[in-house]
Amino acid sequence: MLTDVAVVVAEPVPAFELGIVSEIFGLPRADPSLPRYAYAVCAERRGALRTSTGFAVIPTDGLDRLATADLIVVTGAAPPVPPPTPALATALRAAADRGAVVAAVCTGAFVVGAAGLLDGRAATTHWAYADDLARRHPSATVDPDRIYVVDGPIATSAGASAAIDLCLHLIRHEHGADVANRVARELVVPPHRSGGQAQFSRVPIAFPGSGDLAGLLDWAADHLGENLTVGALAQRATMSTRTFIRRFTEATGATPAAWVREQRVRRAEQLLEKESATIAAVARHCGFGSPDTLRRQFRKVRGVTPEAYRAAFRQSP
Template identity: 50%
Template sequence: MRTLSDMHTVALATAGQLLHFELAVAYEIFRNPPVDVTSSWYDVLLCGPGSLQVGPFVVEPDHGLDRLASADTVLVPACADIDDPPPPELIEAVRAAHEAGARVASLCTGAFVLGAAGLLDGRRATTHWAHTDELSARHPQAVVDPDVLYTDNGSVLTAAGKAAAVDLCLHLVHLDHGATVANSVARRLVVPPHRAGGQAQFVSTPMKVSGDHMLAGLLAWTQERLDQPLTVTDLAKRANLSPRQLNRQFRSVTGQAPLQWLLVQRVRRAQQLLEATDDSIEGVAVATGMGTATTLRRQFKRVVGVPPDTYRRSFRSTRTA
């Protein structure tokens, strides 16, 4: 039985049309060892049934999909269009590789291939936040988490969009070679060394509220007053609704109760201030209506997944690099 320490063959499972970023990230990380690594590195295989359309490029795989079954790690890059069903031969090859003992990981929308192969059933999974609802709808037995960077179920891993693909690949290097080597890879890429999978995707899902919707004006009005104490009664009065009507409208539009939505907006504003200003944590707490640094830290970590101090250091170090 293969163990993590034995893993060295990384097969990129490809078919159909792919997004080039995630494929390039995986190839870059697993194909090129850091200069200070003296131990054996990965053997990277590009596997597919034929010519691939990868963004604007045409790529020729080195091996067929049958090679996945003897790989140690199988990576499924992002599909270009989730409305196109994954090719049956890709689904079967990924399933067979997992049954043969391979560690299987998806990057961004590659999770739809894992779902079609039945590998997400009963497991936590994620993908780009814009597609988590669809992933959950197609694979209801999967436990889809829209808020994390990546999930690790041991033999099945999934990553959210774009930058999270880097995080998951670094996580795999960390598992196989340790933190020092993973950090060395990150330095070469000029990215933060390691972000835990439980961190949030650091995005705010856009509200689909048309200009003539009864909540459109209220949402804009509220976001201009995040530094002020606001109650459900305040919001209901502004919208000329009863608190019960307001709650019903908020849930239908945002999927959240009014105060839940308001808290998320305060945290999003705090993220902006932490990234763009030198304001103290106390100052950010006041500016976002959370009052005290203690409250900000508690709520920020609950929504984002990391403390505000850690969030600020991560984004500041990324910009400095």
């Protein structure tokens, strides 16, 4: 269970990324039932450190704090990112070896990679720097189109705001969908973007003369138990199937089928956490039809069965 969080910084400290991590893990939530974390900002040098926007931050702890953290978040400056010092690289490897999660936000992936923790793993970073990361670490599989990637105990995220998505994913994995959704609501951000979502969209959401795709997405999310085949969605969007698939994928970074499956799994998570409905009833409500289909799709997306998920995250009445 992630209860002890440490973020590692070095000059120039990326102010936005540090703010995101501190807001999510370092600030007590207004809802006292939400998880609270032991939180520390760590650096090898304990004095005031210059940020990317000019002001200074003062770390609360040194690198020795990494020896006890369950989650270590690594930040990075704009490239060229200075390599980690031997002390930091050693601390990060030791943390991963003992089972801590090491998560890099944006160009923090360069620091994690230089410590040897991306070798043989999948990773991402800001799309503008992904090619450089891949050149530096040829044994890693760098995907510039993902907003975050989790490969074992190592997690990486794309630029800036993708750190929010990665942090919420980690909370979801540890505490369940309802807790992550409530944290997101306090932050006033979308509760979940799949790691496979593209880093940016190439076309606007609304297509002149072709209907409003954003409205279609809202409608589909409210009617998951209905027929949401590609053909049915294309007809509702008043597009040909071929045009609909192309524009949907360009706008959302996911195919219509993958998006619908993700929404159905998310709804199933909520029902499994809060409701006493049978697996068959959950399957029908979410549009999977049969328990076997629900189990197959749920395992594919979440890596566990619906029954195992319910046992782990079921809320007490």
